[in-house]
Amino acid sequence: MSDATRSGRQFGDGPLGRFTALVHTLLVVELLLLLTTLPGLLPLLLLDRDASNLPLAAACLVPVGPAVSAALYALRHQRPDPTDLRPAALFRRGYRDNLPGALRVWVPALLWLTVVAVNLAHLAAAAVPPWWAALLLLVAVAVALCAANALVVTSLFTFRTRDVARLALYFLVRARGVTLGNLALLAAAAGVTAVFSEAVLAMSGALFVLAFLRISDPMTERIRKEFTA
Template sequence: MSGVAPGVRQFGAGPLSRAAALVHTLLVVELLLVATTLPGLVPLALLGRDASNLPLVAVCLVPVGPALSAALYTLCHQRLDLTDLQPATVFWRGYRTNLGGVLRLWVPVLLWLTVLAVSLANRAAVGLPPWWTVLLVLVAVGVTLGGANALMIVTLFRFRTRDVLRLALHFLVRTPGVPIGTAVLLVAAAGITAVFSDAVLALLGSVLVLALLRIGAPMIDTIRRDFTA
């Protein structure tokens, strides 16, 4: 027999308990995000704001991909139940499980964006025409938004790398609200960095990841319904 009377809510199932569980999960994920990205963020903070440092910036950002993936995994899989909170365990499980797949996508995305950024930074020196500059900007936006889709897909599903890329590009068109929402989120992140600092952005990392997960929900639900058994 169950020890809970009918109609009586169990401890940890109410809205206040779920809110407390979410806050706890976000705080733990934030600490782990900072810890796992620190090897790249420390040298990044020491780099000068010069175009010649862009390749070094890309190297410093390599640890960010697996960390973001683990945060997405945790916020998607952690049950908001105060009696069963293990966000750190879920984070490290997601980090280990997805490390290889994430790096196979994250590193090429960083490489592409670095090449595009260097080209744009030196457009006057090489005499790029305005139409070519616009084209490079559009390609950079496409790579960024497609990379965000791919990061969510490789984190939450088990597909081959080429299938992840196809789905990421496919959903740029199929669910336009997802890339638009992601673009708005990235603009907000850039605004936070410009107005405050990189440190403030890092401290809001788990909240931004949660927002990305909410934005990507239509794509995630569609993939789960149409592309998985």
């Protein structure tokens, strides 16, 4: 074995090598996230924050689901070795393979959330009691958390859509740490969007996806052990 090969392996196995690999992977994934969500992100930034634009905003968010699915796949399968970095190839593979499944999960969730958001925006006109707004908020949060679980499952495993939905609902209750972690991450994303803009959230998308993946690790490990051969 040559000195150069030995040195490369030592660098790749050390903390500096792993950190370098992670930074490179996050930068590439962030760039690809921006490119794949750009068709929806640009018109979304131009929309006024008005209730009448909620269906248009939902349509603009359709590309986000497949992009996040591809990012989850790339971050999950990328080896922490600076001599074997393939985040772009992994992202492309994840996008291609996961596109149908991600859309089957993401589009219905967007439709549900849009309906809830439109109803919340017109509560005063509907003259409904205050508790109805709280119930709608609970429904929206539950839909978002189920969609998050389903997106992870369909991105990292091969199941039928109905089985993906069942697993998402099952782990919403049985993996409480994952549910609470995703709830905190969802609140953080909403806070960044409210205080800054959707553009700031998009520019930190790879970090949010990495956190999303790490939070979901207990769920994915249980699925691997209990539901796969």
